[in-house]
Structures are given as structure tokens and as C-alpha cells.
Amino acid sequence: MRARIILLSAILAAQTASADVVTVSEEAIVEWKAVYGQVETRDRVPARARIGGTIVSLEVAEGDRVEAGQRIALVEDDKLAFQLDSIDARLEALRARLETASADLERGRQLLERGVISTQRLDQLQTAVDVIEGDIRSLESERLVIEQQVAEGEVLSPDAGVVLSVPISRGSVIAPGEPVAVIAGGGVFLRLAVPERHARDLAEGDEIEIGSGSDDAAERRTGRLVKLYPQIAGGRVEADVEVEGLDGRYVGLRVPVRLPVGERMAILVPETALTRHGGLDFVNVETAGGEAIARAVVPGETISRDGETWREILTGLEAGDRVVTENE
Template sequence: MNRKTLMSIAAAALGLMLVFIWLAGGFVAKLPTQTQLSTGERAGDTLQMEYTTIAESRSFSGSMQARQQANLSARITARVADVLVDAGDVVEAGDVLLRLESDDLSARVRQQEQGLAAAQARVNEARLNFQRSEQLVSQGLLPEARLDEVRAQRDSAEAELNRAREALSEARTSEGFSVIVAPFSGVISRRAVFTGDTATPGMHLVSLYDPETLRLEASISESALGLLAIGDELPVRLDVLKQDVRGRVVEIEPAADTASRSFIVRLVLTTPDTLYPGMYGKVTVPVGERQGLFVPQAWIEQQGQLTFVWVDTEQGIERRIVRLGDVFSQEQQPWVEIVAGLQAGDHVVKR
């Protein structure tokens, strides 16, 4: 084996060794790791870590729901003749929302009206016959049996009149099913049919809700339920508003969901009229207090997957890896909780 070959093998071995050392982190400075929690005094660009007492809370998801809402369905089979509203329209109680074809129903109403008129005529005739027969019987010109016969005819005619009245009322009610009206004032949230569609009994036609009755319905775990009471005000975060608002607890359902072991809590929000059913929100429930260490978010640096701060020690300024917790607003800037890597008394330096 010549000298050139030996040098190539040695160079390859050296390169392979350097790769292994690099993969093992041999060329990266070792960063000390310590554990603790803080926020404290600030002097210039140095912050001395001190434990700060903060309110501890838990967040629960919820969505906006209207207490008064309705899904209107058809009660007869008929073609949709006219749809007068669309999603987003504001309606008043009693406004006509859509109409179904009702020619056959109207014809049935007219038939029942005529039947009622005929029944009324028969009743009038039967009553006159009864009065005449009653006079003749009192004069002894007709037997008592004849009076019983005309009385039965009169009663039968009056019963037929009542049946005709009920039939007419039923026909008019069926005709009324062809006109769909708003049961209360609100906003149309969905229109499910169009002109020309065929509606069948139970088929969904339109939905509406009252925006004045919107509530945030949140599922609160039973461990936090004991901390709530009717009338409590809690902070609520709505994604659509990108800000926190206040919510007042107005209802707590006294039965838990057996699967999630949570209770439905409803809150009225102090928000502008820009909310709709189904919008997502989070309600924060205070559950006590705890102590922590906090650092301004701007003082925290990140390199890859590691987060660290600069600490002033007796040996000089050193970089220390930390583990972050929740973010809080303090002094009009975001502060981050340090759950590991610092302890009370450390001096964090802004670099």
C-alpha cells in the first residue's frame, strides 16, 4: 500500500470522526439548564427575578346560540309558490315568509262553506217544523209521537250543522298551512327551499332566530362549576372580535353530560351587534392564585427549537435555556412565564 492511499484513508477517517462529533453537538456550546418560576424589579436593562402572585384560571370553549330560534317546516304537500325572504333578512312577527300553492285547499274551503250554508238551512227548516208540530200537539191535532219525531229531526240537523262548522274550520286551518309566517321578530338564518320546489310534511323550509337572545353556551367541567354562580362576570375571548369582552352568567344547567362530565353555562355578552349563532368563543374561569416568574417576551431569544435568556452571573453574562409557560399582559407589554430554567434572584439581561 503506497503513501498516497494511506493518506486518503486517514483523511476519510478524520472526516468521518468530525461528522460524528458534529452530530453529537461537540461544536455547540453547552447551555446550563436550571428549574424555577418569576417577575420582579427592573433596573435598566436588568431584571431581577422575583416570585409574583397571579390569578390562575382555566379556559373553556363555547359557541354563540340564540335562546329563541325556530326551524319552520311544511305541514302539507304542495309546490312552493313564492319565497319572500332570504338569509340575513330582518322580519317582524307575523310577516309572510313564503307561500305554498293552495288552489285545491281554497276550493275545499269553498265547498265546506257551501256545506255549512246547506246545513244551516236544514236546521232552520227543522226548527220551524218542531215549532209547528209543538203547537199542533198542544191543540190535540197531532199525537205525542209526532212531536218526538220532529224533535229528533231538529237535533240531527243541529248536529250536522256543528259537523259542517268543524269541517270548515279544518279546511281553513289546512289552507293556512300554505302561508308560512314568522312566529317572532328576528333574522332569517337559512332558506332551504326555492320557488318551484315541492314541500312535504316535515320538510325544513326556513330558519330564523332572535339576535336579542344570543348567548355564549360553554361546557364547564364539574371541577370548576363550584366556582361559578348566577350573575358572575367572566372574561370571554371571541375570535371574530379579536378582543376580550365581559360575559354575565345567566343560566347553569343542573345536569351534566355523562360523556364529558361537563355542564352547560350560558352567558350574556356585552358586545356590539356583530355576532351570529355558531361563532366560537372561550370563557375564562378563575380557579385560584399561584406564584410565577415572568420575563418580558421581547427579552426571550430562540434558536431552532430552543428558547433562552441571558443571565448576569458571577462568572459573567451567560446564555440559559428556559421553558416557557403562559403569556400575560403587564405594563402594557406581553410577559411570558418561565416554568423552568430560572430561579428567584437571577438577574436577566436584555441583549
């Protein structure tokens, strides 16, 4: 369905000295449904804490713009520092034991050369050194794990965008996986909730009018329906509309939207063909003899097309009537 009004009239104009004559016919016009769209972001991702602890630094607030990977908060867990101190103490003790065991092994090699000790005893000394070295490597790996947990106390932005909400404050205690901030990125679009009775009248690719349907062309904008969601909830169908240059400063802002939900046949005449006398509306209709007579009509809504104003005539005219309009 095309989003602009489709006027399929074959207008035959005859110029006279003082007026134009227009032959009217039934034309298909679009039925519009006024709804509200809400500005949404394509991505809305929480920045979560990877470890539990206390927020010691909070570097963003609502409305701040962040880059992907930017640090937005710092979480510290005192227990990790205590674990590092414990590992360092154990490493220091093991290194001291290793120094002693290495010295015993060196003396054992010298004694073996002189035949004082057996090869079996030397193997025992070598094993003692190997065990201590293995314990040191194990503790060093354990220390690297703790250091990584400390590094993961930095809460990073998962995407570039704007900070929508920060549900915590400095000094808050949080658990692993708890959100520190919600980041909105990926651009903005309009999210519509359309009554289900109009769902079958919409199709992806339809043009959508943004605004209240003002006659001022400068105020009218269009968008494109890019997605219709298959699930109906609460009697409404959700749909996404792409609008070029949509203002994304306020996520959740409601915007009036007009949807094309059908077509109907109507008779349209130029606005200049209507005159009003005594509370009634008239148009001049040319008779078969070439005379113009005033005929009372009931006008309907105003329709704009290419900067010109047209009026729907509900009763009083039939297709084929020749309407006299005033020259400007």
C-alpha cells in the first residue's frame, strides 16, 4: 500500500473566459489510522558486574555518552586482596624451602661423586626440589586467577551509546551479574503498538506519516515500516518504523503517527470550487447546455496533494459531473 494519497482521477479541464471546468470521478483515497509511536533504541544492553563487591568508583550518569569498552564503574572485593596476601606469604615460604632443597641437592651431587651417598638418596633430594617447584607454579597460577578477578572489577560498557539508567550508587554492594548501568546504542527507531484489527492491512515496506497529519508539508515526515512482530499482546501488534533523522535525545518519547490501513472510493473537488451561503456549501455544476447551476453538497475531510487543497464531497455530486472552479 502506498503511503501517499493515490488520486486516480482523470481530470479533464476546459478553459473558459472566467472559470475552469473539472470533470469529477470516484478516486481511491487512503484510510489513515492515528496512533502513537515511541522512540526506542535498537540495542539496550546492561553493563553487568563480573564480580561481587562494593562500588568504589562510578564514572557515568544518566544521559552520558560512552564508547564500547569504556570503564563506567569499579567494583572491589576486600577478600581478593586478603587472598593475594595469603598466596604471597605461601610463595615466600615455598621459595625459602626451594632454596634449602636446591642447596641439599647440590651437596648430594657432590657427595655422590665421592661415594658418600647412594643414587637413591640423590633421587629423593631431586624429587623434593621438583615438588616444591610444582607447588610454586600452582600458587603462581592461583595468584593469576585472583589477579584476573581483581581486574574484572572494572565494569566496562558493552557498546557505544547513551546511558539510560544507573540503578546503583557509589558505595552500593552488588552481586556478580547485577547491572550497573543500561546502555542504549545502535541508532533509534519508532516502535508502534497497532490495534490487531488493522494488522492485516499493514505490510513491511509501507510508508508511514510522522506527525498529526497537518496540511503543512514542512511539518510532514515519512518513515518506512521495517518489521511487524508476529505475536499479538493485549490486542495490539508491535511494529518498527525507520525514520531518517529521528531525534534520539529522548528514548521513550511518544510521536504521533498515521498508518495506512485501507482504501475507499470518494469524489474530490478543488477547494476553490466550494462556496458557502446561508450556512450551506455549494459547487457550480455545468449542465449539458453549458450553463452553471449551484448545487448544495456536503463536504468531508480536506486532503492535500502536491501543495493543492482538495475536499471530499460526501453527497451532492456524482461521477461524471462537470464542476466549475474559480480562476485564481
